[in-house]
Amino acid sequence: MPFWVFEKVEIKSAIIFILAYDEHALRAFKLNSIDYILKPIDEDDLEAAVQKFQTRIPKEDSLKMNFEEIRKMLFNPFDKNHKKRFTVRIGQHLKVILVEEIKCFFSENKGTYIRTFGNRNYLIESSLELLEQELEPK
Helix, strand or coil, X not given: CCCHHHHXXXXXXXXXXXECCHHHHHHHHCCCEEEEEECCCCHHHHHHHHHHHHHHCCHHHCCCCCHHHHHHHHCCCCCCCCCCEEEEEECCXXXXXXXXXXXXXXXXXXXXXXXXXXXXXXXECCCHHHHHHHXXXX
């Protein structure tokens, strides 16, 4: 539990706790807490906590808080379940292509394609921007 740090360091700023269990909520509110959010993080709860923080801080200490930046910091792309396979339609049939079989993705003539290591191209219903979010960054 992260409370050991409060025994070593005096914390003067407000805190939004994000933890997996609610058993520590009472202790958290005794430590200058603004809110206590349970995992998995609900974006509406996070946004409400940030807004609560913004209304409670003195105006002279006000920080520019961008909800989108905070959300990105909390959602680690390596913790996310990334896409491991794609299903493509070939006529009336479906084919499953594992990510390990994919050489690259490309766009051409307003379509997005998978190219396999076997040099076959398959049209998919996705954009390159969406693929960036769905695939493991490595």
